[in-house]
Each structure stands twice: as structure tokens, then as C-alpha cells.
Amino acid sequence: MKRNILTVVVGAVLIVIFALLLFVFQVRQSEVAVVTTFGKPTAHPYTEPGAYFKWPWPIQKVYKFDQRVQNFEDKFSENLTADNNNLLTSVYVGWKISDAKSFFPKFAGGSVPAAQRMLESMLRSAKSAVVGRHTLAEFVNADPKELQFDEIENEIEQSVQAQLQTNSCGIELEFLGFKKIGLPEGVTQSVFARMTSERQVLISRAQYEGEAEAQKIKSAADRQAAEVVNNAVADATRIRGEGEAEAAKVLPVFQQNPELANFLLRIDALQQTLNQRSTLIFDERTPPFDLFTGIPTSAPSQSH
DSSP: OOHHHHHHHHHHHHHHHHHHHHHEEEEOOOOEEEETTTTESSSEEEEESSSEOOTTTTTTOOOOOSSSOOOOOOOOOOEOOOTTTEEEEEEEEEEESSOHHHHHHTTTTTTTHHHHHHHHHHHHHHHHHHHHHHGGGTTSSSGGOOOOOHHHHHHHHHHHHHHHHHHOOOOOEEEEEEEEOOOOHHHHHHHHHHHHHHHHHHHHHHHHHEEEEEEEEHHHHHHHHHHHHHHHHHHHHHHHHHHHHHHHHHHHHHHHHHHHHHHHHHHHOOOOOOOOOOOOOTTTHHHTGGGGOOOOOOOEEEEE
């Protein structure tokens, strides 16, 4: 009896599991699901995670796609620039499914490899067209300000994005950029020569600017030095004039008694000489030290 009950329970569980497999499907966080009814997609794809009801095959069938960003790198291919130089480029691309309902019928049941092949084809044509509108100097240049990588990448991305929207692919680009840039061997020498020439122009410009700045500094220094000299000459002239004016005031007095004037001048000179404590060795015959002539000296053993 117990065996029969166990068999019934196991059978019921298996029936429930089988029913769930037939009538329920699960969508994960990173997935988007498209349900077809007799081969035609239903009104809306399932983008939210959870369990959903469906009719068993062949009435309905579920197709699931990864809605995370996928990326690839195209081949290192050669394109012609606007100034007729060959340039090797490789571009990396990140893309994702933005509309599963449009993506599903476009690529034979939602084939991701088929979508990537179409993207590679669009990328080749867009890259060739955009590179052809720019000169080699905008890709390879000694002056970083002349490089146009960001602008060129944006042009390629906009071109591919426009093709995807026109063809209703249900795909959108998330990012695009240059992976590698190279030059064919035949172009390398001419590019190096051009870069050397451009670098020489930059060096000459730097030297010219340096010489101009040096000349400006020298002119400013010369002007400042001239101002200092002129100020010194003006001060000397003023001081000389003041001295001559002062001398002119004293001159009449000195003319009245020249000997007294001469004596006072020598006393003043001697006072200036002995202004600080010092030891002098002098010739008594040399003014103003001739004032000491005739002064009696003490014995050598005595101190002064």
C-alpha cells in the first residue's frame, strides 16, 4: 500500500515538472527572451527576470539572447587617406541588442555570429569612408594638437549607428575606438621625413620665441640700468650743487681771514680722521698732521 502511494507521489511530481517544462520558461537578469507563436514573434519581448507562461511547442517557442555588451576587433586593414597615403588601422567595437523583436527576424532566429558579421561589414565601409576624408597628418603627427583621433572615431561610430538604424537591426553601439594604427613599409620613410621636418619647424619656432623673450628681457634690463644711472647722475649733480652753494656761503668769511680758514679746515680734517679710536702712523709734514709740528713729546717710557 505504501509503495503504491509513493509511486503516485513520484508520478505526480514528475507530471508537475514535465508541465512546468512545457508551460513555463525562465528569463535571467542578463537575458532577453522572444516568444514566437507559430513562428511569428509575440507583441513584446521579455526583458525582466522571472518565470513566464507559454504554450508548448509547436504552438510557441522561446528564443533567449544575451543583452550584455559584446565586443570584437576588426582586421588590421589598409585604407587610403585624403592625401593618398596608405594607412593600416584596426578598430574595436562594443555592441548590444537594443530591440530583441527587431533583432530576432533580422538574423535568422537571432544569430549573434550573423549579427557580428554584418557589423564587421558596416564597420569596414564606414572606416574606409571616414579615413578617406582625413589626411595622414591627422593620424600621425609630431604635434599632439594636430591629431584628430576622437573626431575620427566619432565619425565612424555615427556612420555605423546610422546604418544600423536604417536597417532596423535592433542593435546599438556602446563604444568604438582605434585599437592599432600602422604604416606600410613604403610609407614609413616619407612619414619619418615629414615628421622630422615638422619637428624642425617646432624647434625653430621655439628658438625664435626664446630669442624674442631674451631680447625683451635684455631691453628691460638696459632700460632699468639707464634709469638707475640717470638717477645717480641727477643725485650727484644735486649734491654737488648743494655743496657749491654751501661753499659759496662760507667763502666770504674765509676770504676775510685766509689763515684762520686754513687752520679750521685742517682741524676739521684731523677731527674726521680721529673720529674713531685708532693708531696713526703719519708724516708731520703732511697736512693736516703738520699741526703736530712743534708739540713736545714725552719720554719713550711714558704712555700717552
